Amino acid sequence: MGDLKYLLPILVAVILVWITYLVINFVATIIKTKKKDDTMVCGLNMQGKIFYAIIIVIYLVMLVYCIYYMITHLLSGDVDSVYLPLNALTIYSFVFYLMIQWIIFFGQKQVLIGRVLFDYRKIKRVTYPKKTKLRFTYGQKTLETYIRFIDDSILKKSLQRSR
Numbered sequence: 604m605g606d607l608k609y610l611l612p613i614l615v616a617v618i619l620v621w622i623t624y625l626v627i628n629f630v631a632t633i634i635k636t637k638k639k640d641d642t643m644v645c646g647l648n649m650q651g652k653i654f655y656a657i658i659i660v661i662y663l664v665m666l667v668y669c670i671y672y673m674i675t676h677l678l679s680g681d682v683d684s685v686y687l688p689l690n691a692l693t694i695y696s697f698v699f700y701l702m703i704q705w706i707i708f709f710g711q712k713q714v715l716i717g718r719v720l721f722d723y724r725k726i727k728r729v730t731y732p733k734k735t736k737l738r739f740t741y742g743q744k745t746l747e748t749y750i751r752f753i754d755d756s757i758l759k760k761s762l763q764r765s766r
Contacts, residue, residue: 612686619693623666626700632718633708642711644757651752655706662699665692705749709761716748729762 637643647655669688676684708715713722721741728740735751737758750758 612689615689615693619689619696622693622696622700626696626703629700629703629718633715636708636710636715636720640710640713643708643713643715644710646707646709646753646757646761648752648754651706651754654752655703658699658702662695665695705752707748707750707753707758709757714761716746723761726762 645652669692672688673685676682704717706717712724713720714726715721726739726741730738731750732738732747735749736747737750738745738747739762740746
């Protein structure tokens with residue numbers, strides 16, 4: 604049982620590194636896509652911009668503080684107090700990664716939903732099953748995304764190109 608005490612934090616740390624890699628990869632995808640297509644514009648409304656600004660600031664502060672806290676306590680030899688910030692940071696990073704996947708960027712010919720780039724010409728049958736959901740058919744697959752913080756005018760204007 605004593606080995607599990609040391610193995611579990613290592614597994615949680617590996618998961619944290621993986622999720623942090625996914626967040627960095629998401630940001631790199633946005634930057635790369637905006638370099639390729641200058642017409643890409645963020646589709647967030649004002650509420651969404653404020654909401655995502657707050658969760659990004661919380662994520663960055665939490666990341667820096669938790670890493671600082673873990674390093675200082677590991678150097679002082681207090682291993683048991685590292686578990687709480689490690690677990691909290693891992694859970695918040697996972698939730699943060701899931702939430703940033705809902706950001707949509709609209710371009711002239713393509714739309715970026717999460718990390719996936721869709722061509723407007725291949726999007727068929729756009730429906731809104733709920734006020735905060737968008738369902739569309741792309742190729743042979745039916746996909747859904749949340750549009751709670753997306754500007755309706757930009758969304759409807761850009762999806763008219765898919766018809």
